[in-house]
Amino acid sequence: xxxxxxxxxxxxxxxxxxxxxxxxxxxxxxxxxxxxxxxxxxxxxxxxxxxxxxxxxxxxxxxxxxxxxxxxxxxxxxxxxxxxxxxxxxxxxxxxxxxxxxxxxxxxxxxxxxxxxxxxxxxxxxxxxxxxxxxxxxxxxxxxxxxxxxxxxxxxxxxxxxxxxxxxxxxxxxxxxxxxxxxxxxxxxxxxxxxxxxxxxxxxxxxxxxxxxxxxxxxxxxxxxxxxxxxxxxxxxxxxxxxxxxxxxxxxxxxxxxxxxxxxxxxxxxxxxxxxxxxxxxxxxxxxxxxxxxxxxxxxxxxxxxxxxxxxxxxxxxxxxxxxxxxxxxxxxxxxxxxxxxxxxxxxxxxxxxxxxxxxxxxxxxxxxxxxxxxxxxxxxxxxxxxxxxxxxxxxxxxxxxxxxxxxxxxxxxxxxxxxxxxxxxxxxxxxxxxxxxxxxxxxxxxxxxxxxxxxxxxxxxxxxxxxxxxxxxxxxxxxxxxxxxxxxxxxxxxxxxxxxxxxxxxxxxxxxxxxxxxxxxxxxxxxxxxxxxxxxxxxxxxxxxxxxxxxxxxxxxxxxxxxxxxxxxxxxxxxxxxxxxxxxxxxxxxxxxxxxxxxxxxxxxxxxxxxxxxxxxxxxxxxxxxxxxxxxxxxxxxxxxxxxxxxxxxxxx
Numbered sequence: 001x002x003x004x005x006x007x008x009x010x011x012x013x014x015x016x017x018x019x020x021x022x023x024x025x026x027x028x029x030x031x032x033x034x035x036x037x038x039x040x041x042x043x044x045x046x047x048x049x050x051x052x053x054x055x056x057x058x059x060x061x062x063x064x065x066x067x068x069x070x071x072x073x074x075x076x077x078x079x080x081x082x083x084x085x086x087x088x089x090x091x092x093x094x095x096x097x098x099x100x101x102x103x104x105x106x107x108x109x110x111x112x113x114x115x116x117x118x119x120x121x122x123x124x125x126x127x128x129x130x131x132x133x134x135x136x137x138x139x140x141x142x143x144x145x146x147x148x149x150x151x152x153x154x155x156x157x158x159x160x161x162x163x164x165x166x167x168x169x170x171x172x173x174x175x176x177x178x179x180x181x182x183x184x185x186x187x188x189x190x191x192x193x194x195x196x197x198x199x200x201x202x203x204x205x206x207x208x209x210x211x212x213x214x215x216x217x218x219x220x221x222x223x224x225x226x227x228x229x230x231x232x233x234x235x236x237x238x239x240x241x242x243x244x245x246x247x248x249x250x251x252x253x254x255x256x257x258x259x260x261x262x263x264x265x266x267x268x269x270x271x272x273x274x275x276x277x278x279x280x281x282x283x284x285x286x287x288x289x290x291x292x293x294x295x296x297x298x299x300x301x302x303x304x305x306x307x308x309x310x311x312x313x314x315x316x317x318x319x320x321x322x323x324x325x326x327x328x329x330x331x332x333x334x335x336x337x338x339x340x341x342x343x344x345x346x347x348x349x350x351x352x353x354x355x356x357x358x359x360x361x362x363x364x365x366x367x368x369x370x371x372x373x374x375x376x377x378x379x380x381x382x383x384x385x386x387x388x389x390x391x392x393x394x395x396x397x398x399x400x401x402x403x404x405x406x407x408x409x410x411x412x413x414x415x416x417x418x419x420x421x422x423x424x425x426x427x428x429x430x431x432x433x434x435x436x437x438x439x440x441x442x443x444x445x446x447x448x449x450x451x452x453x454x455x456x457x458x459x460x461x462x463x464x465x466x467x468x469x470x471x472x473x474x475x476x477x478x479x480x481x482x483x484x485x486x487x488x489x490x491x492x493x494x495x496x497x498x499x500x501x502x503x504x505x506x507x508x509x510x511x512x513x514x515x516x517x518x519x520x521x522x523x524x525x526x527x528x529x530x531x532x533x534x535x536x537x538x539x540x541x542x543x544x545x546x547x548x549x550x551x552x553x554x555x556x557x558x559x560x561x562x563x564x565x566x567x568x569x570x571x572x573x574x575x576x577x578x579x580x581x582x583x584x585x586x587x588x589x590x591x592x593x594x595x596x597x598x599x600x601x602x603x604x605x606x607x608x609x610x611x612x613x614x615x616x617x618x619x620x621x622x623x624x625x626x627x628x629x630x631x632x633x634x635x636x637x638x639x640x641x642x643x644x645x646x647x648x649x650x651x652x653x654x
Contacts, residue, residue: 009035018065018089018116029066029267033058036085037295039096047099049107052293053082053152056182056264060150060288061085063270064178067278068146071115076130078151078161080109080121080444082180090116102629106442122444123413124383125158127151128177132164135173146176146278153181154360157382168283169255176277177256177285180264182292251285260287265294336490339468340432341366343475344403345373346508351401351479357381358405359388365405365434385410389417389429396427401482405432408447408489418485419457426459428482430475436464436489437535437586438635442628447489448621451533452591454487455563461486462563463513464534467496469506470560476508491535491586493631516566520544520556527579527614528554528653531570533562533593536584539642546646552653554582562593565600574601579614582649586640587620594618617652619645 011032015021024032036058044051062085064075070090077083087105088096092114098104106113109121119130131149138145155161156179168175248258257280262273270288277284293299348354348370360383362368371378381388385406392402411418411433422429435447454462463478463486465471471490478486519537522528522544532540537558544556559566562585573581583594598616605613621638635641639648 009039011035012039012088012093015089015093017091018070021062021065021089024066026268026271029062033062033267034295036062036088039088039093040084041296043096043099047097047101049084049099050081051296052299053182054084055294055296055299056290056292057082057150057180058085058294059265059267059270060178060180060290061089063267063274064148064150065089066271067274068148071118072145074118074131074134074145074147075116076118076127076134076147076149077109077121078127078149078155079124081107082150082152083109083117083121086116087114090114100440100628102627102633106628108442108444120444122442123410124155125151125161127155128161128164128168128175131175131177132168132171132173135175136171139173146174148176148178150178150180153179154383157384159384159386165251165254165256169251172255172282174281175283176274177283178274179260179285179287180290181261181287182290248285248287256283256285258285258287261289262286264288264290333494334468335366336465336468336471336493336495337364337366337434339471339495340405340434340475340488340490341369343472344370344405344432346472347476347479348374348377353399354401354403354479355379355395356403356405357388357392359383359385359410361405361407361410361434364407365432367405385414386417389414390421392429393417393421393425393427396422396429397425401428401430401479403430403432403479405434407435407445408433408437408450409435409445411450412453415453418454422485423457423459426484429485430478431485431487432475433487433489435492437491438626438631438638438640439492440628440630440634443625446626448587448626450487450489451562451585451587451593452595455591455596459484460563461513461561463488463561465490465560466519466532466534466537466558469497470511471495472506473509473511474513474560477510477513480510489534493535496535496538513561514564514566516560516569517558518555519558520554522555523553524555526553527576528552529573529579529581529614530554530556530584530649531559531581531593531597532556532584533559534586536586536640539640539645540584542642543646543649546642547649547653550650550654552650554649554653559583559593562596565596567600570597570600571604574604574614574616575608575611576614577612580653581614581616582652583616583618583620584645585620588623589618589620590623592618592620594620617648619648 011024011028012035037055040051040054075086077086092105095105100107109117109119111117111119121127127149128151131147135147138147151161248260251258259273259276262269264270273286277286291300344354344356355377356367356370357379358365358367359381362371362380367378381391388404388406392404395402411431433447433450436450437447439445439447451462454460461484463474465474465488471488474488478488520541530540530544537556540556544554547554573579581597583597585593587593589595598618601613601616605611619639626634626638632641636644639645
C-alpha cells in the first residue's frame with residue numbers, strides 16, 4: 001500500500017552526484033531502483049506529472065549513469081518528460097517537490113537547470129537528429145565522450161527520427177541509441193514499424209540463433225578457407241537472416257548495429273548491454289523492453305490514464321472525485337476538447353464523408369470517442385504531424401472532408417505541409433487546434449504562435465469560439481461549407497456554457513464567423529471598444545465588471561474570426577474620431593490579431609489621407625517564451641489575468 005509518508009531512501013539519500021552511483025553493486029542498484037519508484041509515486045501524487053513513463057525507465061536511467069560519465073557523455077532524451085529519474089540522479093532531488101510548479105523544476109529537460117541536460121526537449125522524434133549533430137561536432141572538435149540518444153517506440157515512428165537513422169547509417173558516427181520500447185505513447189502506437197517492433201519482441205529465440213552464428217564465424221576466422229568458401233558462407237548467412245526476419249535486420253541494413261531485445265528492468269542486463277555498446281565506435285541501437293508504470297499496479301494496468309496525471313490519491317488509486325449527494329444534479333464539466341469531439345460525432349452522422357485524423361493524440365484530444373463511434377473514419381497516424389496534414393490534403397482532393405485534430409504546439413511541426421499541401425490548392429481541411437493558448441508544461445508546449453503564422457497563409461480562415469455553443473456551430477459550418485482550409489483554435493480549459501449533459505447538445509446552426517458580434521453593449525457615446533478573441537471574451541467580460549464600477553463602460557465585441565476580419569464593422573469603429581480600441585488575445589503580440597487590426601488601420605489611413613482614426617492598444621503575450629507553471633499564474637505573469645487586463649484597460653480608457 002502506498003501512502004504520502006516519506007519512503008525509506010537509504011541509497012537515494014547517499015547520492016549527491018552520479019559519481020556515488022558508480023560505487024553501488026547490482027543488488028544495491030536494484031534497491032536504489034525501488035527507492036526511486038517509491039519517491040516518484042509519492043511525489044507525483046502531490047504535484048502531478050508524467051508518472052507511467054518515468055516508472056518504466058528507472059533501471060535504464062540508473063544504468064546510463066553507471067556506465068557513462070555525464071555531462072562529458074551527452075544524454076539526449078526524446079520528448080524529455082521521462083527524465084525525472086535523471087533529474088534525481090543529477091543533483092535535483094532536493095527540488096523534486098517543486099516539479100512543474102512555477103519557478104520550480106521543469107517537467108522536461110532544460111540545460112538552464114543542469115549541465116547534465118544536454119538540450120531542451122519537449123517535442124518527439126528529435127533525439128537522434130540531435131545526437132548525429134553532436135557526434136559530428138565532437139569528432140570535428142576532437143572532444144571526448146559518447147553521445148547517447150534515448151527514444152521511445154512511439155517517437156521512433158516519427159519521420160524525423162527515421163531520417164536521422166538513415167543519415168547515421170551512412171556517416172557511421174559514434175552514436176548509441178537506446179530504444180525504450182513500452183508499446184505506448186500518449187495514445188496507443190500504430191503503424192507498420194510498430195508491428196515490426198512487436199514481432200521482434202515475440203522472437204527472443206533470435207538471440208540464441210545469433211550466438212550460434214557468431215560462434216561459427218569466430219571458429220571460421222581461425223581457419224584458412226578458400227575465398228570462394230567465404231563467399232558461400234556469407235550468402236548462406238544473408239539468406240538465413242532474410243528468411244527468419246531476424247530482429248533488427250531493418251536497422252542493420254541501414255548500417256546500424258542492433259542488439260536486443262533486452263529486459264529493461266534487469267539492471268545487470270541493461271548495464272552489460274550499455275557497456276558492450278560503449279566499447280564500440282560505430283552506431284549502435286539497443287532495444288530494451290520495458291513496462292510503462294512499472295512498480296505501481298494502477299499505472300501498469302492503465303498506462304494511458306497514468307501517462308500524465310494531476311495530483312491524485314494513492315489509495316484508492318487515481319479515481320474521479322465523488323461529489324456529495326444533493327438535491328441538485330450537477331452536470332459534469334466539459335472541456336473544449338470534449339465539445340469539439342462531440343460536435344464531430346454529431347456532424348459525422350449528417351456528413352458521411354467526414355473523417356478524423358490525429359497524430360498520436362487521440363486520448364489527449366478526446367478523439368478516442370470518435371474512433372469508437374466511427375472506427376472506419378478515424379485515423380491515428382502515430383507521431384507524424386507532417387504526414388497527418390499531407391494525408392488530409394490528399395483525402396480532401398479526392399472528395400472527403402478531413403478534420404485534423406492537433407495540439408497547437410505540434411501543428412508548428414507541419415508548417416510546410418499546411419502551406420504546400422493544403423493551402424495552395426485551397427483544400428477543405430478543418431484543423432481543430434487544441435491547447436491554443438497557455439498550458440502548464442512550459443516553453444516547448446505553449447500554443448501561442450498559431451494565430452500569428454496561420455494569418456500569413458493565403459486561403460486560410462482562422463476562427464476562435466467564445467464558448468461551447470459557438471464551437472459546435474463553427475465545426476458544423478466549416479464542414480457544411482467545405483470551401484477551403486479552416487482553423488478553429490480553442491484552449492485546454494473547461495468550456496464556457498457547456499452545461500448540457502452528454503447526448504443533449506443543442507441543434508446545430510450555420511453561422512457566419514466572419515461577422516463579429518456585440519457581446520456587451522457599452523456606452524456608445526464614449527467611443528470605447530474591446531475586441532476580444534476566443535477564451536479572452538469571457539476574461540474581458542469579467543474585466544469589464546471592474547471598469548463599470550469606475551464609470552467606464554466599453555462595448556465588448558466577440559472577434560470570432562481572426563482571419564478574415566470583419567472589415568465592415570472594424571472600419572466603422574476605426575473611423576470614429578477620438579474612439580479608443582483595445583484588442584485582446586491569448587497569443588503572441590507580434591503578428592497576432594492585434595497586429596491584424598493595426599494593419600487594417602494603416603490600410604484605412606492610406607485610403608483616407610488626413611482622416612483622424614481611433615487609437616488602438618493591443619493586449620497580448622510579450623515577445624518571450626513563457627515558462628512552466630499553473631495557467632492562472634502564467635496569465636498573471638504575462639498580463640492576461642482579469643486583474644491585469646482591467647488595470648491596462650482602465651489606464652487606456654480612463
